[in-house]
Amino acid sequence: ELKVEQNPLFLSMQEGKNYTIYCNYSTTSDRLYWYRQDPGKSLESLFVLLSNGAVKQEGRLMASLDTKARLSTLHITAAVHDLSATYFCAVIKGAGGTSYGKLTFGQGTILTVHP
Amino acid sequence: EAQVTQNPRYLITVTGKKLTVTCSQNMNHEYMSWYRQDPGLGLRQIYYSMNVEVTDKGDVPEGYKVSRKEKRNFPLILESPSPNQTSLYFCASSRAGGNEQFFGPGTRLTVL
Numbered sequence: 001e002l003k004v005e006q007n008p009l010f011l012s013m014q015e016g017k018n019y020t021i022y023c024n025y026s027t028t029s030d031r032l033y034w035y036r037q038d039p040g041k042s043l044e045s046l047f048v049l050l051s052n053g054a055v056k057q058e059g060r061l062m063a064s065l066d067t068k069a070r071l072s073t074l075h076i077t078a079a080v081h082d083l084s085a086t087y088f089c090a091v092i093k094g095a096g097g098t099s100y101g102k103l104t105f106g107q108g109t110i111l112t113v114h115p
Numbered sequence: 116e117a118q119v120t121q122n123p124r125y126l127i128t129v130t131g132k133k134l135t136v137t138c139s140q141n142m143n144h145e146y147m148s149w150y151r152q153d154p155g156l157g158l159r160q161i162y163y164s165m166n167v168e169v170t171d172k173g174d175v176p177e178g179y180k181v182s183r184k185e186k187r188n189f190p191l192i193l194e195s196p197s198p199n200q201t202s203l204y205f206c207a208s209s210r211a212g213g214n215e216q217f218f219g220p221g222t223r224l225t226v227l
Contacts (some may be wrong), residue, residue, distance in 0.1 A: 033215060042205065043158075045215040088157060101146055101165045102173060103216070105158040 006106035023089035119219035138206030
Protein backbone atom coordinates (compact mmCIF):
# COMPACT_ATOMS: atom_id res chain seq x y z
CA GLU A 1 0.00 0.00 0.00
CA LEU A 2 1.34 3.39 -0.96
CA LYS A 3 1.74 5.82 1.94
CA VAL A 4 2.47 9.50 1.48
CA GLU A 5 3.55 11.50 4.49
CA GLN A 6 4.10 15.22 4.72
CA ASN A 7 5.83 17.16 7.42
CA PRO A 8 5.31 19.37 9.09
CA LEU A 9 1.51 19.27 9.16
CA PHE A 10 1.32 22.79 10.54
CA LEU A 11 3.78 25.54 9.74
CA SER A 12 3.69 29.06 11.10
CA MET A 13 6.19 31.37 9.43
CA GLN A 14 7.18 34.96 9.60
CA GLU A 15 7.16 36.98 6.43
CA GLY A 16 10.56 37.06 4.81
CA LYS A 17 11.71 33.71 6.20
CA ASN A 18 12.54 30.52 4.30
CA TYR A 19 11.22 27.06 5.02
CA THR A 20 10.81 23.62 3.49
CA ILE A 21 7.90 21.18 3.43
CA TYR A 22 8.81 17.52 3.02
CA CYS A 23 6.89 14.78 1.27
CA ASN A 24 7.96 11.15 1.72
CA TYR A 25 6.35 8.25 -0.10
CA SER A 26 6.69 4.53 0.40
CA THR A 27 6.80 2.88 -3.05
CA THR A 28 8.20 3.49 -6.50
CA SER A 29 6.60 6.31 -8.45
CA ASP A 30 7.49 8.37 -11.49
CA ARG A 31 5.10 11.24 -10.89
CA LEU A 32 4.79 13.61 -7.97
CA TYR A 33 2.42 16.54 -7.75
CA TRP A 34 2.13 19.58 -5.52
CA TYR A 35 -1.21 21.32 -5.04
CA ARG A 36 -2.35 24.37 -3.14
CA GLN A 37 -5.74 24.78 -1.45
CA ASP A 38 -7.02 28.08 -0.08
CA PRO A 39 -9.62 27.90 2.72
CA GLY A 40 -13.03 26.92 1.36
CA LYS A 41 -11.66 26.54 -2.16
CA SER A 42 -10.71 23.81 -4.55
CA LEU A 43 -7.21 22.55 -5.32
CA GLU A 44 -4.86 24.34 -7.66
CA SER A 45 -1.99 22.55 -9.37
CA LEU A 46 1.46 23.97 -8.57
CA PHE A 47 3.99 21.50 -9.93
CA VAL A 48 4.27 18.16 -11.68
CA LEU A 49 7.64 16.47 -11.13
CA LEU A 50 8.41 13.76 -13.64
CA SER A 51 11.87 12.39 -12.99
CA ASN A 52 14.66 12.00 -10.50
CA GLY A 53 16.40 15.30 -9.87
CA ALA A 54 13.55 17.33 -11.32
CA VAL A 55 13.38 20.88 -10.01
CA LYS A 56 10.67 23.39 -10.79
CA GLN A 57 10.26 26.95 -9.59
CA GLU A 58 7.40 29.38 -9.66
CA GLY A 59 7.80 32.66 -7.83
CA ARG A 60 8.76 32.00 -4.20
CA LEU A 61 8.09 28.25 -4.44
CA MET A 62 10.55 25.64 -5.61
CA ALA A 63 9.85 21.91 -5.74
CA SER A 64 12.32 19.08 -6.19
CA LEU A 65 12.15 15.31 -6.48
CA ASP A 66 14.56 12.58 -5.40
CA THR A 67 13.06 9.28 -6.55
CA LYS A 68 15.81 7.21 -4.98
CA ALA A 69 15.12 8.66 -1.55
CA ARG A 70 11.37 8.77 -2.33
CA LEU A 71 11.35 12.35 -1.19
CA SER A 72 10.07 15.62 -2.57
CA THR A 73 10.57 19.05 -1.06
CA LEU A 74 8.64 22.28 -1.48
CA HIS A 75 10.88 25.18 -0.55
CA ILE A 76 9.45 28.58 0.30
CA THR A 77 11.70 31.57 -0.12
CA ALA A 78 11.05 34.89 1.62
CA ALA A 79 7.50 34.00 2.57
CA VAL A 80 4.68 36.48 2.08
CA HIS A 81 1.17 36.44 3.53
CA ASP A 82 -0.35 35.44 0.16
CA LEU A 83 1.34 32.06 0.46
CA SER A 84 -0.86 31.14 3.44
CA ALA A 85 -2.75 28.02 2.34
CA THR A 86 -2.75 24.23 2.66
CA TYR A 87 -0.20 22.44 0.50
CA PHE A 88 -0.61 18.85 -0.61
CA CYS A 89 1.75 16.48 -2.32
CA ALA A 90 0.33 13.54 -4.25
CA VAL A 91 1.95 10.48 -5.77
CA ILE A 92 1.03 7.96 -8.43
CA LYS A 93 1.87 4.39 -7.48
CA GLY A 94 4.17 2.71 -9.94
CA ALA A 95 5.08 4.02 -13.33
CA GLY A 96 3.23 4.36 -16.55
CA GLY A 97 0.13 2.89 -18.11
CA THR A 98 -2.87 2.23 -15.93
CA SER A 99 -1.11 3.42 -12.77
CA TYR A 100 -1.60 7.03 -13.85
CA GLY A 101 -5.21 6.99 -12.76
CA LYS A 102 -4.61 6.22 -9.10
CA LEU A 103 -3.38 9.11 -6.99
CA THR A 104 -2.53 9.10 -3.28
CA PHE A 105 -2.35 12.37 -1.36
CA GLY A 106 -0.40 13.38 1.71
CA GLN A 107 -2.26 14.77 4.71
CA GLY A 108 -1.53 18.36 3.77
CA THR A 109 0.58 21.08 5.39
CA ILE A 110 -1.29 24.11 6.70
CA LEU A 111 0.96 27.10 6.18
CA THR A 112 0.31 30.40 7.92
CA VAL A 113 2.54 33.39 7.17
CA HIS A 114 2.56 36.15 9.79
CA PRO A 115 3.68 39.75 9.31
CA GLU B 116 -13.59 28.46 -20.22
CA ALA B 117 -11.94 25.14 -19.43
CA GLN B 118 -13.44 23.79 -16.25
CA VAL B 119 -14.72 20.94 -14.14
CA THR B 120 -18.20 21.50 -12.77
CA GLN B 121 -19.98 19.70 -9.96
CA ASN B 122 -23.59 19.77 -8.85
CA PRO B 123 -24.92 20.30 -6.33
CA ARG B 124 -22.35 22.37 -4.43
CA TYR B 125 -24.08 21.80 -1.11
CA LEU B 126 -26.40 18.98 -0.11
CA ILE B 127 -28.01 17.96 3.17
CA THR B 128 -29.80 14.64 3.09
CA VAL B 129 -30.94 11.84 5.36
CA THR B 130 -29.61 8.34 5.86
CA GLY B 131 -30.65 5.91 3.14
CA LYS B 132 -31.92 8.40 0.57
CA LYS B 133 -30.16 7.74 -2.74
CA LEU B 134 -28.32 10.65 -4.25
CA THR B 135 -26.15 11.49 -7.23
CA VAL B 136 -23.46 14.13 -7.48
CA THR B 137 -22.74 15.09 -11.07
CA CYS B 138 -19.35 15.96 -12.51
CA SER B 139 -18.68 17.30 -15.98
CA GLN B 140 -15.55 18.52 -17.75
CA ASN B 141 -15.21 20.38 -21.04
CA MET B 142 -11.53 19.69 -21.72
CA ASN B 143 -11.92 16.33 -23.47
CA HIS B 144 -9.88 14.70 -20.72
CA GLU B 145 -9.56 10.95 -20.62
CA TYR B 146 -9.07 10.57 -16.87
CA MET B 147 -11.62 11.50 -14.22
CA SER B 148 -11.61 10.85 -10.48
CA TRP B 149 -13.62 11.35 -7.33
CA TYR B 150 -12.07 12.23 -3.98
CA ARG B 151 -13.33 12.89 -0.53
CA GLN B 152 -11.60 15.30 1.82
CA ASP B 153 -11.82 14.92 5.57
CA PRO B 154 -9.94 16.92 8.23
CA GLY B 155 -6.58 15.39 9.06
CA LEU B 156 -6.86 12.77 6.32
CA GLY B 157 -6.12 14.81 3.22
CA LEU B 158 -7.83 13.70 0.03
CA ARG B 159 -8.64 10.05 -0.55
CA GLN B 160 -9.51 8.70 -3.94
CA ILE B 161 -12.90 6.98 -4.20
CA TYR B 162 -13.01 5.88 -7.84
CA TYR B 163 -11.28 6.79 -11.03
CA SER B 164 -11.90 6.32 -14.71
CA MET B 165 -9.37 6.22 -17.50
CA ASN B 166 -11.90 6.47 -20.30
CA VAL B 167 -15.51 5.72 -21.24
CA GLU B 168 -16.71 2.49 -19.63
CA VAL B 169 -13.35 2.03 -17.83
CA THR B 170 -13.48 2.58 -14.07
CA ASP B 171 -11.54 1.28 -11.09
CA LYS B 172 -11.60 1.52 -7.33
CA GLY B 173 -9.53 4.02 -5.43
CA ASP B 174 -8.66 3.73 -1.76
CA VAL B 175 -12.15 4.22 -0.26
CA PRO B 176 -14.78 2.88 -2.71
CA GLU B 177 -17.16 1.31 -0.18
CA GLY B 178 -20.64 2.81 -0.31
CA TYR B 179 -20.11 4.55 -3.65
CA LYS B 180 -20.81 3.77 -7.29
CA VAL B 181 -19.71 5.48 -10.47
CA SER B 182 -20.34 5.20 -14.17
CA ARG B 183 -18.65 6.67 -17.24
CA LYS B 184 -21.02 6.48 -20.15
CA GLU B 185 -19.81 9.67 -21.79
CA LYS B 186 -16.32 11.10 -21.82
CA ARG B 187 -17.31 14.41 -20.26
CA ASN B 188 -19.42 13.09 -17.36
CA PHE B 189 -18.54 11.04 -14.29
CA PRO B 190 -21.37 10.95 -11.74
CA LEU B 191 -20.89 9.72 -8.17
CA ILE B 192 -23.78 7.71 -6.78
CA LEU B 193 -24.51 7.02 -3.12
CA GLU B 194 -27.18 4.31 -3.12
CA SER B 195 -27.79 4.42 0.64
CA PRO B 196 -25.90 7.29 2.24
CA SER B 197 -24.78 7.04 5.84
CA PRO B 198 -23.51 9.71 8.24
CA ASN B 199 -19.90 8.58 7.78
CA GLN B 200 -20.16 9.74 4.18
CA THR B 201 -20.53 13.32 5.36
CA SER B 202 -17.58 14.97 3.68
CA LEU B 203 -16.29 17.39 1.05
CA TYR B 204 -16.19 15.73 -2.36
CA PHE B 205 -14.05 16.75 -5.31
CA CYS B 206 -14.16 15.62 -8.90
CA ALA B 207 -11.03 15.96 -11.02
CA SER B 208 -9.98 15.36 -14.61
CA SER B 209 -6.73 15.13 -16.53
CA ARG B 210 -5.32 14.16 -19.88
CA ALA B 211 -3.91 10.66 -20.17
CA GLY B 212 -0.28 10.11 -19.26
CA GLY B 213 0.08 11.28 -15.69
CA ASN B 214 -0.58 14.94 -16.22
CA GLU B 215 -1.84 17.33 -13.58
CA GLN B 216 -5.42 16.96 -12.47
CA PHE B 217 -7.90 19.82 -12.67
CA PHE B 218 -10.29 19.91 -9.76
CA GLY B 219 -13.93 20.90 -9.60
CA PRO B 220 -15.21 23.36 -6.97
CA GLY B 221 -16.28 20.69 -4.50
CA THR B 222 -19.57 19.39 -3.10
CA ARG B 223 -20.18 19.58 0.62
CA LEU B 224 -22.41 16.68 1.63
CA THR B 225 -24.05 16.24 5.02
CA VAL B 226 -25.88 13.01 5.79
CA LEU B 227 -28.11 13.20 8.86
